[in-house]
Each structure stands twice: as structure tokens, then as C-alpha cells.
Amino acid sequence: MLSGGRELEVWGDPIDHSLSPRLHAAAYRELGLDWSYGRRRVSEASFSGEFAALGGTLRGLSLTMPLKALAFEAAVTRNRHGELSGAVNTLLLTEGGPHGFNTDVAGIAADIADQGVPHAERARIVGSGATATSALLALEILGVDEVEVAARRPEAAQALVELGRRLGVRVHTVGLDGHDGRPVALTIATLPGGVDLSPSVADALAADGGLLYDVVYGHWPTALAQAWQCRGARAVPGIGMLVQQALRQVRVFLTGSDEEPLPAEATVLASMHAAVTEA
Known part of the structure; x- marks a missing residue:
């Protein structure tokens, strides 16, 4: 049973x-809901205590790193x-408890599809951290058959190879400067915004990388984006990824499902985009 609470x-x-x-406030305003959405600084060490102390007023939580x-x-x-x-x-x-x-x-996946990327049989992920896992799962949704993971330490990306086997997606790993040179239609970069890549590595990735979809949005353009632009x-x-994932959170908080569309969802999505792109 969904909580009747209006606080998130x-x-x-x-x-x-x-x-x-900003994203959630725009959505609830568009939906005509008098809900509040605040922020709280919670570390890994304090999470269990904060979570245990929650009363019955909160309807739901959004979690960022390092709490996922x-x-x-x-x-x-x-x-x-x-x-x-x-x-x-x-x-x-x-x-009945928290549902994740x-x-x-x-x-x-939704934002990449919005970019008009044609079906890509091969794609590349740059990086091997937690966001790379989400990127691989997104590529499965998009119907990609083969994924090259370029990482500083290819051995650290073995979990992605194993996940690929479970998904039916062929995944192989290479060093950042060792990609096989075969062109891809799409590159998803999952490196933190402050990562410094050598110009030669960035240029080599850009040479055959198709569209660059860089998950970073706060440090733009990144070194990779500059190589593509050159x-x-x-x-x-x-x-756009940030907006699309937040839209699905709103679905969860309103309907209990991340797949059930909202009323007038296109209008809600437009308001959320405007909330983070307009000055």
C-alpha cells in the first residue's frame, strides 16, 4: 500500500x-500536487541511523552516490x-517495507533514444565504475549486441563481462589506449568530470566513436567532449539522463511503478527539462 505522505x-x-x-518540484507543480521534496546530507556511515529514525511522514527517497x-x-x-x-x-x-x-x-536509454541514434550493433563504454554497469544495461535496452569497455584497468571491468554474459551481450575489455579501432555508432563515457585524459587517448577514442554520450553534465565540456568537438x-x-531518471522516480512515487506513465507525461517532462536548462 502506498504511503499517503506528501514529503520526499x-x-x-x-x-x-x-x-x-528543482526537477521534482517542477513535476509536482505540473501534476497539481502539493508535495515537498527536500535534500539531506547523509553519508555511508550515517545512512543506517538516518533510515532507522524515519517516521511515517516520508513517501519516498531518492539516493545519490555513495548510498545506492x-x-x-x-x-x-x-x-x-x-x-x-x-x-x-x-x-x-x-x-510493507521499502521497495527499491x-x-x-x-x-x-531513454535519453540516448531521444538523441536519434540509429540502431547500433556495436558500442563502447569508457570507464568501468558503477555508472558503467548502468550504461551496459541501457545498451541492452537499445538492442546493442557487442560492447567494448575501455578502462584504465581492464581487469577491473570483469564484472561487466560477466553481466554481459547474463544479458546476452558480448563484452570485451581493453585499456583506454588499446581499443581495437573498429568503429562504433555510440560511445558512452562514464568517467567523472574531473578525470584528465591525455589528448592522444581522447583523440583516438573520438576518431571512431560515433556519437559521444557523456553522463557528465556539471563539468562541460569534458576532455572527451572537446576531442569530439575538435x-x-x-x-x-x-x-537529459538526469531528467529522464527523475521522471521515472516521479512515476514510482505517484503510482508505485517506474513503468506506468504519468498523466500528461509529455508536459511534465517538458517542465522538468525547463527547470534545469533555463537560466
Whole structure:
């Protein structure tokens, strides 16, 4: 049973930079809901205490890093992408316990589809961290058959190879400067915004990388985006992913499902986009 509460929060550490309150406020305003959405600084160490102290007023939580694995453990149920990734970014608080959802995966896939990328048999992921897992799951949604993972330490990406086997997607790993040179239609970059790549590595990735979809949106353009732009190729920041995953969180908080569309969803989505793109 869904909570009747009207209060929501986003937790993380750091949290002051989060755009989630603006996104959610825009959505609930468009939906005519008098709901509040706040932010709270919660670290890995303080998560269990903060979570245990919750009363019955909160309807749900959004979780940012480094709390997604802890939220996974706290959930009594999880959606498919939560189970496959080992991470949830959304908790719906109900009388039966917290239900976990990973909306990042569908958010990435939806925004890439909005970029008009044609069907890509091969794609590349740059990086091997937690976001790379969501990227691989998004590529499965998009029907990609083969994925090259370019990482500083290819051995650290073996979990992605194993996940690929479970998904029926061929995954192989290479060093950042060792990709096989075969062109791809799409590159998803999952490196943190401050990562410094050598110009030669960035240029080599750009030479045959198709569209660059960089999940970073706060440090734009990244070194990779600049390499793409120098070649006259298209590079897209991840702000649309942020909006799309938040839209699915709103679905969860309103309907209990991340797949059930909202009333007048196109209008809600437009308002959310405007909330983070207009000055």
C-alpha cells in the first residue's frame, strides 16, 4: 500500500549541488500536487541511523552516490535493473517495507533514444565504475549486441563481462589506449568530470566513436567532449539522463511503478527539462 505522505527527500554526500529538488518540484507543480521534496546530507556511515529514525511522514527517497548499494540492501523488493546492477536510486516507503528501483538505466536509454541514434550493433563504454554497469544495461535496452569497455584497468571491468554474459551481450575489455579501432555508432563515457585524459587517448577514442554520450553534465565540456568537438563530431552531456531518471522516480512515487506513465507525461517532462536548462 502506498504511503499517503506528501514529503520526499534526496539523500547523498555531497548533496548541495543536487538538481533533484528543482526537477521534482517542477513535476509536482505540473501534476497539481502539493508535495515537498527536500535534500539531506547523509553519508555511508550515517545512512543506517538516518533510515532507522524515519517516521511515517516520508513517501519516498531518492539516493545519490555513495548510498545506492546501501539502498539496495535496505529494499524488500527491487526492480529488474536494481537487481542486475546491485544498486537502487529510489526507495518507495510503504507499510510493507521499502521497495527499491534503479531508474538510472532506463533514464540513460531513454535519453540516448531521444538523441536519434540509429540502431547500433556495436558500442563502447569508457570507464568501468558503477555508472558503467548502468550504461551496459541501457545498451541492452537499445538492442546493442557487442560492447567494448575501455578502462584504465581492464581487469577491473570483469564484472561487466560477466553481466554481459547474463544479458546476452558480448563484452570485451581493453585499456583506454588499446581499443581495437573498429568503429562504433555510440560511445558512452562514464568517467567523472574531473578525470584528465591525455589528448592522444581522447583523440583516438573520438576518431571512431560515433556519437559521444557523456553522463557528465556539471563539468562541460569534458576532455572527451572537446576531442569530439575538435573533429566536428557530436557530443551530448548527460543532463537529459538526469531528467529522464527523475521522471521515472516521479512515476514510482505517484503510482508505485517506474513503468506506468504519468498523466500528461509529455508536459511534465517538458517542465522538468525547463527547470534545469533555463537560466
